[in-house]
Amino acid sequence: MTGKKIIREKGYKFRLYPNKKQKILINKSVGCTRYVYNHFLSKAKEDKYKTYTEYSKQLTQLKRELMWLKEPDKFALQNALKDLDKAFNNFFSGKYDFPQFKSKKNIKNSYRTNKFVRKSGTTNIEIKDNKIKLPKLGWVKFSKSQKVKGKILNVTVTKTNTDKYFISIAVKEEIKKFPEVDKKIGIDLGLKEFAITSDGEKKANPRVLNKYEKKIARLNRSLARKEKGSNNWYKTKKKLAKVHEKMANIRLDFLHKFSTKLIEENQLIAVETLEVKNMLKNSNLAKSISDVSWSKFIEILTYKAKWYGRDLIKIDTFFASSQLCNNCGYKNEEVKDLKIRNWKCSECGKVHDRDINASKNILDEGLKMQKAS
Ligand SMILES: [Zn+2]
Incomplete structure (x- = not known):
């Protein structure tokens, strides 16, 4: 283990x-940053x-001409230029569209x-209780639902x-x-349950x-019936976006809690990666959602393993994890049939839960791979 700080x-x-006064100033700051962004975007278009440095000089000049630009804090305006710089660099990279004007709407x-x-040691941003x-x-005032740990870098105020306000x-x-x-531990990612572990735990998807x-399916049907671009169409679209966001948040929260638990409790975690999982062809909604969750889950596990000093073994070559008897190694090809949930090994007589047996094999394969590396 290295002593390098992460x-x-x-x-x-x-x-x-x-409060009322603060709201007015926030609204002004938001307006001023939008003005600065759009002003220099329009210059760039003409x-x-x-460069950022060049526009930064011009901004100083602009502030002399437009006194109201002095009202919000200076970082807000500089950051608007930095955002514009980033938007242009993204555009120049060829992967993004040309930057767009920011709209009040x-x-x-x-x-x-x-x-x-x-220099005196005081700072411009501080947190004390719920302020x-x-x-x-x-x-x-803000609703402090959790403790803020670490060194503050910056704060974004959103209206x-x-x-x-946020x-x-x-x-x-x-x-x-x-x-x-x-x-x-070995983990088998599933469709029915989110995951099955070699400990015998079946982790259900959040209900x-x-x-x-x-x-979502209902709102999609409702959207299809509405005239595209009409007020009701927009309303439904907004509702749909909200549900999607809520669902994504719940899923992410679930993935974080489960991955942290696994990382805390285990020194080694073996998991089959998505490419392998994709061999089980199935193209319904549940599957596509699982796909997203699985890849996100492996992504989260990967960085958490690195952060907290754990071994994550990703098994990306196909091996018959469900068909092998974990007790004696006998291969039962009949288990290919996904409908078979339990089976008895004809060699050693052991009765298996399909998925738990698979996750045990995944763990064994992971241990083998770790030894070989
Ligand atoms: Zn057996």
Whole structure:
């Protein structure tokens, strides 16, 4: 194990409750950053995109001409230029479209401010109880649903078109490795259950997902009946987006909790990767959703294993994990049939739960692979 520090960046999102005066200033700041972004985008469109440094100089000049640009905090305006710079660099990379003007009508409008430490040691952004100190705004109330750990880098203040306010706090946090443990586990990702472990645990998909899947199907049907572009069409589309977002959040929360538990409890985790899983052809909605969850799950497991000092063994070559008897190694080809949930080994007589047997084989294969490497 290396002693190298692992630093991660993390974001915390909270609802913000500014008072009347603070709301006015936030709205102004949002407006000013939008103005700056659009102003320099339009300049870049007329001529060609210059550089962040060049526009930064021009911004100083612009602030002399337009006094109202001095009202919001200066980082907000600089960050608008940085965002524009990023948008252009993305465009130049060929992977993104040409940057677009920011519109007041967007569902969300925001500005970003940076933290800095003054020579005196005081800072422009601080958190105390359920209040956050922000440049120009002073102390603003927020609903602190969890503790903010790590060093604050910047804060994004967002205003929605329904007049709700939010903050995203970006932090840098040092990760401490978990103490070593002896336990090892194999995981079989499934359709019926989300995962089956070699410990014999069947981890069900979050129940609510089923409910949301039905709701999504219903809203999709409703959308198809409406005239495209009509008010009702937009309303339904918005509803649909909200359900999708809710479902994605629930799924992600589930993946985080389950992966953290596995990483905490086990020194080695063996899992079959998606390519293998895809050999089981099936193209319904449940499958496509599982696909997304599986790849996300493996992605999360991968970085958490690295962070916390665990071994993740990804098995990406096909081996007959369900067909092999974990007790004696006999291969029962009949188990290819997905309908067979339990089977008795004709060689050793052991009775298997299909998926638990598979996850035990996955663990054994993982251990073999670890030894060979
Ligand atoms: Zn057997």
